Amino acid sequence: MITVSEDLQEFHSYLTSRLASGEGSLSPEEILDQWRERHPSPRELADSAADVQDALDEMRAEESDQLAREVVADVRRELGLPSRQP
Numbered sequence: 409m410i411t412v413s414e415d416l417q418e419f420h421s422y423l424t425s426r427l428a429s430g431e432g433s434l435s436p437e438e439i440l441d442q443w444r445e446r447h448p449s450p451r452e453l454a455d456s457a458a459d460v461q462d463a464l465d466e467m468r469a470e471e472s473d474q475l476a477r478e479v480v481a482d483v484r485r486e487l488g489l490p491s492r493q494p
Contacts, residue, residue, distance in 0.1 A: 409450075419443055 410418075422443055426434070434442075448456070484491055 418447070422446075 423439060426432075426439055426442070431439070481491060
């Protein structure tokens with residue numbers, strides 16, 4: 409885990425490189441926003457990973473539901489039963 413001192417050193421290096429590349433016209437808030445976008449906190453990373461997992465789980469559930477509907481439709485067709493209307 410990164411220490412506060414290490415984090416500040418990295419931010420200082422980042423700020424120095426931004427200034428050296430001619431981005432001195434950015435406000436302190438804009439530079440800090442860029443830093444935060446490029447260096448998310450462990451909590452933000454965990455939240456993002458959880459969001460991705462939730463989306464994947466939902467996609468799998470929808471795919472399973474769709475597959476089940478297709479199987480039921482195939483069986484009904486094979487048995488000569490009328491199709492079900494959603």
